Amino acid sequence: xxxxxxxxxxxKQEVPTSAMPDIVFMLLIFxxxxxxxxxxxxxxxxDFTKGENIEKIEQKRLVSYVYIGPxxxxxxxxxxxxxxxxxxxxxxxxxxxxxxxxxLIEQPKLIVSLRVDQSAEMxxxxxxxxxxxxAGTLRINYSTxxxxx
Amino acid sequence: xxxxxxxxEAAEIPSSSLADIAFLLLIFFxxxxxxxxxxxxxxxLPPPPDPTVPPPPIKEKNMLKLLVxxxxxxxxxxxxxxxxxxxxxxxxxxxxxxTDPTLSDSPDKAIxxxxxxxxxxxxxxxxxxDEVKGAYADLRDKASMARxxxxxxxxxxxxxxxxxEMYPQKISEAEPDKGN
Numbered sequence: 282x283x284x285x286x287x288x289x290x291x292x293k294q295e296v297p298t299s300a301m302p303d304i305v306f307m308l309l310i311f312x313x314x315x316x317x318x319x320x321x322x323x324x325x326x327x328d329f330t331k332g333e334n335i336e337k338i339e340q341k342r343l344v345s346y347v348y349i350g351p352x353x354x355x356x357x358x359x360x361x362x363x364x365x366x367x368x369x370x371x372x373x374x375x376x377x378x379x380x381x382x383x384x385l386i387e388q389p390k391l392i393v394s395l396r397v398d399q400s401a402e403m404x405x406x407x408x409x410x411x412x413x414x415x416a417g418t419l420r421i422n423y424s425t426x427x428x429x430x
Numbered sequence: 431x432x433x434x435x436x437x438x439e440a441a442e443i444p445s446s447s448l449a450d451i452a453f454l455l456l457i458f459f460x461x462x463x464x465x466x467x468x469x470x471x472x473x474x475l476p477p478p479p480d481p482t483v484p485p486p487p488i489k490e491k492n493m494l495k496l497l498v499x500x501x502x503x504x505x506x507x508x509x510x511x512x513x514x515x516x517x518x519x520x521x522x523x524x525x526x527x528x529t530d531p532t533l534s535d536s537p538d539k540a541i542x543x544x545x546x547x548x549x550x551x552x553x554x555x556x557x558x559x560d561e562v563k564g565a566y567a568d569l570r571d572k573a574s575m576a577r578x579x580x581x582x583x584x585x586x587x588x589x590x591x592x593x594x595e596m597y598p599q600k601i602s603e604a605e606p607d608k609g610n
Contacts, residue, residue, distance in 0.1 A: 302445075305452040312459035330556040334563035338468040394468060397552050403498075404548030406555075410603070414478045422470040423556060 317341050325350035325365050330399045332425035343392050344422075345384050347377075349405060350398030362401050364409060374408050381416035396424040471559055473601065491532055492539045493602075494523045498558055500549035513557055520565035524597065537569070541600045562601060569597045 327350045338344055347366055351359040364371040366380055385391050393413055397406055413421060479485070496516070497505040504511050506519050524540045526533035534540035542562055546555055570582040574593045578585060582593055 298449075302449040302452055305449055305456055309452055309456040309459060312456065312463050316459050316463045330553050332471055332556060332560040332563075334471070334560055334567050335469045336472050338470065338472075341468065344468060392472075394470060399551075399553040399556075401552040402548065403546040403550040403552060403555055406552055407546065407548075410475060414475050417477070419475040419477065420472070421475055422468070422472045423559070424468065424470040425556060425560075427469060 321346070321348075321365075321368050323348060323353070323365070324370055325352050325363050325398070326359055327396045327398050328400070329396070329424060329426045331428040333428050335425050335427060338392060338394065338422060340392075343388060343390050344394050345381070345388070345391055345418075346394050346396055347409060348396045349401050349409065350396075351400065362398075362405055364405070374405075374412060377409060377412040378415045381413055381418045385416060385418050390420075391418050392420045392422055393418050394422045394424050471556065471563060473559075476602070488541060489535070489539075492534045493541045493543050494520065494534070495543050495545065496558060496562070497545045498547070498550045498554055500547040502551050502554040504554075504558060513554075513561065516558060516561040517565045517568070520562055521568060524565065525569055537597050538595070541602055543602045545603070559601075563599075566597060566599050570594070573597060 325348050327348055345366075347364065349364050350362060352361055352363045352370070354360050364374065364377070366377065371377060371380075381391075381393065395406070395409070410421070413419070495505075495507050497508075499505070504513060504516060506516065511519060520542065522530075523533050523542075524537050526540075527536060544555075544559065544562070567582070570593050573596050574580060574582040574585055574589065577593070578589050582590065585593065
């Protein structure tokens with residue numbers, strides 16, 4: 282009599298894991314490259330305006346931010362409209378010229394993103410813009426969020 | 431001659447924990463990454479004016495004057511207009527091509543001048559700028575549909591440049607008045 286033996290039981294059922302570190306490293310490198318580790322603590326309130334015809338800034342590394350909005354005070358109160366660049370409030374508008382010029386030397390393709398609170402008035406924004414012109418940082422971007430309808 | 435043969439054990443760095451370390455780093459970068467893209471309305475400012483060079487002459491009719499006053503009211507060529515009308519007016523002005531003698535000669539000569547007061551709310555200014563940008567986007571879409579059969583943002587780099595040359599965005603922000 283022919284004897285049939287069941288064959289299937291002796292194969293090893295394992296997922297090969299030798300390539301796992303490579304895959305993980307690849308992901309790791311992707312996230313390392315895309316991460317921008319720059320965060321500022323906002324000292325002014327910035328409530329974005331909404332717009333429809335907006336464009337994306339692809340290269341985040343070229344962007345330098347200027348925040349304009351009412352100063353945050355203790356106890357949820359807000360004060361006068363101020364300008365913040367990096368981590369400090371700018372007391373003298375005229376000093377923006379030198380600040381931005383230094384940034385432009387470091388990054389010649391600088392884009393200045395103006396993050397302006399929607400309650401701000403154009404007077405201050407125009408003053409800042411004039412300073413940016415003097416500094417030579419001509420590419421600007423008014424930060425707006427996409428309008429949801 | 432004496433040849434000593436020595437079986438050496440291969441020196442190895444233990445690599446079993448490599449994956450764990452990589453995972454740890456990966457998780458750190460995953461958490462700290464912000465994927466949200468910055469969006470906004472892009473503009474290029476004009477360089478600071480040279481006092482020795484007089485400004486180039488511009489024909490009055492080639493310039494559409496948009497004025498937003500301190501109450502957020504909009505004047506288009508000295509006539510009051512609602513925000514919703516701005517886009518149509520801007521499109522009519524740019525795409526005039528000589529039909530109306532009071533409006534622009536050709537799209538590449540048309541200049542939009544946007545002027546604001548000191549007390550103009552920023553929100554209204556952005557709304558108006560958005561409408562002007564929208565007018566240009568519509569015109570460019572139309573032009574690229576007529577010429578290439580696809581929308582402007584679906585075009586390649588070369589044709590996109592061509593359409594941009596047909597409708598160059600010339601948005602001028604007037605020099606702020608001195609003294610007030």
